[in-house]
Amino acid sequence: xxxxxPLSLRSSPAAHADPSSAHVLGVVILSAVRxxxxxxxxxxxRDEGMTVFGHYAALDDALRETLTRRADVLMxxxxxxxxxxxxxxxxxxxxxxxxxxxxxxxxxxxxxxWAQVGVAGYVPSTAALGELTTLLRDISDGKQTCSALxxxxxxxxxxxxxxxxxxxxxxxxxxTARELEILRLIDAGLSNKDIARRLGISSGTTKSHVHNLxxxxxxxxxxxxxxxxxxxxxxxxxxxxxT
Numbered sequence: 251x252x253x254x255x256p257l258s259l260r261s262s263p264a265a266h267a268d269p270s271s272a273h274v275l276g277v278v279i280l281s282a283v284r285x286x287x288x289x290x291x292x293x294x295x296r297d298e299g300m301t302v303f304g305h306y307a308a309l310d311d312a313l314r315e316t317l318t319r320r321a322d323v324l325m326x327x328x329x330x331x332x333x334x335x336x337x338x339x340x341x342x343x344x345x346x347x348x349x350x351x352x353x354x355x356x357x358x359x360x361x362x363x364w365a366q367v368g369v370a371g372y373v374p375s376t377a378a379l380g381e382l383t384t385l386l387r388d389i390s391d392g393k394q395t396c397s398a399l400x401x402x403x404x405x406x407x408x409x410x411x412x413x414x415x416x417x418x419x420x421x422x423x424x425x426t427a428r429e430l431e432i433l434r435l436i437d438a439g440l441s442n443k444d445i446a447r448r449l450g451i452s453s454g455t456t457k458s459h460v461h462n463l464x465x466x467x468x469x470x471x472x473x474x475x476x477x478x479x480x481x482x483x484x485x486x487x488x489x490x491x492x493t
Contacts, residue, residue, distance in 0.1 A: 274298075275390055276319055279305035280312040280336070281327035290325065290352075290382075297383045309336050316344050323390060328353045328364075328375075335439030337367040350389050358403035361396065366473040367439060429463040432456065437476040 277300055281287040287305035295302045303319040306312040309330075316324050324340060326333060328351050337349050348370035354360060356374040364372055371389030373382065374396075388394070425433065428449075435445045446456040460472065469475050 273322075275300045275323055275387070276321040277302050277323045277325060277386075278312050278316045278319070278321045279325045280307075280309065280330060281305070282307050282330060283327065286327060293379060293382060294386070299387070300383065309339065313340065313343055316340075316347055321347055323348045323350055323370075323386065325386075326351045326369075328355070328372075332439060332444065334363065334367045337364070337369055338437075338439050341368045348390060350386060356397060356400060358400055361400050362403060363473065366477065424466045425463055429459050429466070432459050433463055433475060433479050436460070436472050437479050 277294055279287045279290050279294075279302065281290070284307070287307070291302045291305045294300050303321055304312075304315045306315065312324060315321070321344075324344075324347050326336060326340075326349055330336060333351065337351070340347065340349050349368065350371050350373065351364050351369050352373040353375045354364065354372040356372075356376065361372065371385075371394045373385050373389075377385060385395070431449070432445055435448060440448065442453060442456045442460060446453045449456070464470065464472070464475055467475050467478060469478060
């Protein structure tokens, strides 16, 4: 007999407590594809424990609705243009909202990349419609089901970050102005191709700059470099001790 997939082991929506006695989730949906956002809005709207505040094609509109209505969850289409950069902006603008990216291709690298920009959870592209509300509720409760391969990859990433992610605080002084500029664009979620287009340089030149700045920061991955500069930025912005 074929072993059930991790998703098939989840409880059905009916197994949850009476929605009237639980918090009703306020949801905003962001997708450039109209039938996708309208379909999700209709499906989630049928659940008594959820309220869809709106569905939008533009990030600014979704952010405005999220702020105005104090939504609990913002669902982001994985195919959204510069989606990882959008997650960063959402987190900075509305830090209390849980960003859930949907239609994620569940590879190790892909899940880690979304995790590094700060999503609360993800809905894989293989999930069925009947599982959607359960997945969304569980993510809102701080739970996430994923494959054993993804779990192992996340553990390896944590171990790697612990070993390689501690860059010398003086390392940033070794970066050229161009490398520092590229590092900030990496932190904004841009790919090498996007960076090359933004700066008007070739992809090969961009790749060379990225390779050099990773070596100078003593990290192995773009995500580690982004996390490092993000921490430095936050530390610099934090108020000092009051006298």
